[in-house]
Amino acid sequence: MSRTEGGARQSRARALANRLGGRPLVLVGMMGAGKTTVGRRLANRLGRSFIDSDEEIERAAQMTIPEIFEQRGEPEFRAGEMRVIARLLKENDVVLATGGGAFVNPETRALVKAEAVSVWLKADLDVLFERVSRRSNRPLLKTADPKGTLEKLIADRYPIYEEADVTVMSRDVPQDNVAADVVSAVLDHLRKQ
Numbered sequence: 001m002s003r004t005e006g007g008a009r010q011s012r013a014r015a016l017a018n019r020l021g022g023r024p025l026v027l028v029g030m031m032g033a034g035k036t037t038v039g040r041r042l043a044n045r046l047g048r049s050f051i052d053s054d055e056e057i058e059r060a061a062q063m064t065i066p067e068i069f070e071q072r073g074e075p076e077f078r079a080g081e082m083r084v085i086a087r088l089l090k091e092n093d094v095v096l097a098t099g100g101g102a103f104v105n106p107e108t109r110a111l112v113k114a115e116a117v118s119v120w121l122k123a124d125l126d127v128l129f130e131r132v133s134r135r136s137n138r139p140l141l142k143t144a145d146p147k148g149t150l151e152k153l154i155a156d157r158y159p160i161y162e163e164a165d166v167t168v169m170s171r172d173v174p175q176d177n178v179a180a181d182v183v184s185a186v187l188d189h190l191r192k193q
């Protein structure tokens, strides 16, 4: 990247930080979209703190996500997820990466819509499947046909993720470039308001 390009990226990030005021920037989307890893880079770029709701849930419960699903079940995980996200949305100047199911929960979605600017990190099935296959930490995909399960979740969830304020393709390019795409897309969105 040239020095001018780097400078332009920095000035867009500063402009976005100003436009957001303190409002949280929240990433939603499927497992493997890059919410956690791109979110961390995005926070860095904006000079904000990064929070991942799954990490907060694990810390509060002193259990991993797979253990919570196994020992307490998904409904209890979702209730805890909503409480944790409600608390995190009260923080100023944060980038919050949610778990893939969070925005699907109507109560959590309503909270995010009311308190934050939301970004759907979108990716195609093959890209998502390749990414989630690198680790076995996603309990919803422990099925006989994980790709089929992912496909079904996409069909159910994409119409809901559409409700986010902004959509950004999580392309197979360096994660810093995806973070830069998020900055540009959110800035465009806020400038239109």
Ligand SMILES: Nc1ncnc2c1ncn2[C@@H]1O[C@H](COP(=O)(O)OP(=O)(O)O)[C@@H](O)[C@H]1O
Pocket (backbone or CB within 6 Å): 029, 030, 031, 032, 033, 034, 035, 036, 037, 038, 097, 131, 132, 134, 170, 171, 172, 173, 174, 175, 178
């Ligand atoms: N743009 C990208 N290009 C290549 N790999 C990516 C990209 N974004 C994320 N990944 C990888 O995909 C996997 C899932 O990313 P993660 O941030 O955990 O997604 P999420 O939190 O949305 O489930 C990780 O191994 C991450 O390094």
Ligand SMILES: O=C(O)C1=C[C@@H](OP(=O)(O)O)[C@@H](O)[C@H](O)C1
Pocket (backbone or CB within 6 Å): 029, 030, 031, 032, 035, 036, 054, 065, 098, 099, 100, 101, 102, 137, 138, 139, 140
């Ligand atoms: O899509 C989902 O319902 C889930 C996504 C996971 O987070 P990531 O989207 O960060 O993988 C995690 O919250 C849990 O395994 C459930």
Ligand SMILES: [Mg+2]
Pocket (backbone or CB within 6 Å): 035, 036, 037, 052, 054, 097, 098, 099
């Ligand atoms: Mg994540």
